[in-house]
Amino acid sequence: MDSVKDEPPAPPYRPAHPTTDAAAASPLAPELAGLLTHEDVDRAQDRWRVTRARWKERRSKTFGGLSVLWLLVGPGVLVFLGENDAPSMLSYSATGARFGIGFFIPFVVLTFLMGLIVQEMTVRLGSVTHRGHAELIFDRFGRFWGFFSMGDLVLGNFLTLVTEFIGIRAGLGFFGVRPVIAVGIGVAVVFAAITTGRYWTWERITLGLAVFNGLFVPAAILSHPNWSSVGHALLTWTPLPKGNGYEILVLVLADIGATVTPWMLFFQQSAVVDKGMQPRDILAGRFDTLLGALLASVFAIAAILATAPLFHHGIDASQFQAAQFAQAIEPWIGHTGAALFALGIFEAGIVAAIAISTSSAYAFGEVLQTGHSLNRPLREAWPFYLILLGSACAAGGLVLIPGAPLEFVVLTVNVIAVLAMPPALAFLLLLVNDRDVMGEHVNGFWENAAGITVAVLLLCAGLGFGLATVFPKLLGP
Amino acid sequence: MKPNDAGLDGGPRRFESPVEDAAKPDLKDPRVVLSLLEADQVVAAKQRTRFGRRKLSAGVRLLLWGLRIYVVVMLVLVLISVLRAIHPVH
Structure with a gap:
């Protein structure tokens, strides 16, 4: 039932086992020495930096650990700030505008905790196996389940990428930039990031851009929020949202989808592999993921606070799109605040466009078994870069087509992400509990309990949405 | 050192x-x-x-099929809800 006839023939491959032995100590070393690629050499250089930093750490106990962390931070921060993308910031803005400061502030923190639990598993999977998520699913579950998983990823990624370009267009539109130029800038930035031919440089450029997700913080401060209300909401989860139950449920789903999505699993695991992380780096990888979740939750709350004046002044924000929020809050946070907000939406779109197109390219490369590393030059891994740039161009192009169903995409993207998550989590949990793959790094009891709880919560949220759609009056008027 | x-x-x-x-x-x-x-x-x-390939137990296969059906049904419901939102029934 779960196999297809065109499965690869009985493998000429040797069985893989989790190992921490250096390649030089492997019996295959003489053979491998003649087969090293550009990718291997670049990765070895990255490992050398980490090794050297660890030596220094032992000599100088004061700041040595910081340089190791600086070298190993990246995938976790990128995945969370990448997921604070244009539709996510739009969801948070809509939440602030329609419900103000209350239940959704601690709820957003909870969703990032869920994201942290899930993403930590990808750090371990990538560090131990040195293989991407798509590759492992195809390898362990076969093509049948692999293609289903890829189908969810491709659909979700493309729709999300379209919304990133809607955000890029809307963010720059606030400053009077024409849509075609805004989309062109977006594609140019994605292209510029990949021309480096080096994972390390790509990661640092993208991290540099991602820092500007923090633009929502000054925008929030300019809205002069009542900090005691924020503290009260964080501690008591009140006031609870009031109004149309179905709309509240969709916002709940959108806010979950703004934090926990399938592309994040594929991206972070592949980025961990491309960065060359090893099992001894898992602790640093956890710190990286925690840092990303913390930063992203602060910036998400900032977006809610920035648009909360709309709620307090009774402005109907139900039909607002990204740039309209910036225009609408201008009377309360000033032109500077509104401009920061619009720039934040633009930045959110750019960073996510880079991360999501890279996630698609990694997954395709792993499945097609072609080169799939940002350490490979363009000429060596052109299919990888073609998918990366092609998906960005296609999404950007769609945004420019008059009459394209963009409203449909914006309405559905985060909800689809939540609905596609339970199967993705099932594959993730099965993989991290697979001792043949993970060795001693398999999930423990508490990791499984947390992971299964997240999966059940997502499943219940999705089922609630389904019931409310079939029985619209279930949640009241 | x-x-x-x-x-x-x-x-x-x-x-x-x-x-x-x-x-x-x-x-x-x-x-x-x-x-x-x-x-x-x-x-x-x-x-x-x-x-x-790992050997999938009957329980795991049931779980994967169940989740696959869940996704397909939910996608249909998303489509219905979006069509309702875009073309509201008056």
């Missing part, structure tokens, strides 16, 4: 590394590259090895 039993990476010493005392490694030397990477981290090694 590095303990005597520590290898390049801080883990136990497993072999004599050519970059043991180098200020800057010569990455043109394959031995140096191989000493910095794990055995299954080299591209050629990964291409030659597979974890292989």
Whole structure:
């Protein structure tokens, strides 16, 4: 039932086992020495930096650990700030505008905790196996389940990428930039990031851009929020949202989808592999993921606070799109605040466009078994870069087509992400509990309990949405 | 200082590394590259090895099928709800 006839023939491959032995100590070393690629050499250089930093750490106990962390931070921060993308910031803005400061502030923190639990598993999977998520699913579950998983990823990624370009267009539109130029800038930035031919440089450029997700913080401060209300909401989860139950449920789903999505699993695991992380780096990888979740939750709350004046002044924000929020809050946070907000939406779109197109390219490369590393030059891994740039161009192009169903995409993207998550989590949990793959790094009891709880919560949220759609009056008027 | 039993990476010493005392490694030397990477981290090694298919129990297959049906049904419901939102019934 779960196999297809065109499965690869009985493998000429040797069985893989989790190992921490250096390649030089492997019996295959003489053979491998003649087969090293550009990718291997670049990765070895990255490992050398980490090794050297660890030596220094032992000599100088004061700041040595910081340089190791600086070298190993990246995938976790990128995945969370990448997921604070244009539709996510739009969801948070809509939440602030329609419900103000209350239940959704601690709820957003909870969703990032869920994201942290899930993403930590990808750090371990990538560090131990040195293989991407798509590759492992195809390898362990076969093509049948692999293609289903890829189908969810491709659909979700493309729709999300379209919304990133809607955000890029809307963010720059606030400053009077024409849509075609805004989309062109977006594609140019994605292209510029990949021309480096080096994972390390790509990661640092993208991290540099991602820092500007923090633009929502000054925008929030300019809205002069009542900090005691924020503290009260964080501690008591009140006031609870009031109004149309179905709309509240969709916002709940959108806010979950703004934090926990399938592309994040594929991206972070592949980025961990491309960065060359090893099992001894898992602790640093956890710190990286925690840092990303913390930063992203602060910036998400900032977006809610920035648009909360709309709620307090009774402005109907139900039909607002990204740039309209910036225009609408201008009377309360000033032109500077509104401009920061619009720039934040633009930045959110750019960073996510880079991360999501890279996630698609990694997954395709792993499945097609072609080169799939940002350490490979363009000429060596052109299919990888073609998918990366092609998906960005296609999404950007769609945004420019008059009459394209963009409203449909914006309405559905985060909800689809939540609905596609339970199967993705099932594959993730099965993989991290697979001792043949993970060795001693398999999930423990508490990791499984947390992971299964997240999966059940997502499943219940999705089922609630389904019931409310079939029985619209279930949640009241 | 590095303990005597520590290898390049801080883990136990497993072999004599050519970059043991180098200020800057010569990455043109394959031995140096191989000493910095794990055995299954080299591209050629990964291409030659597979974890292989795991045997799926009936429970796991049921779970995967159940979740697959869940996704398909939910996508249909999303479509319905979006059509309702775009073309509201008056």
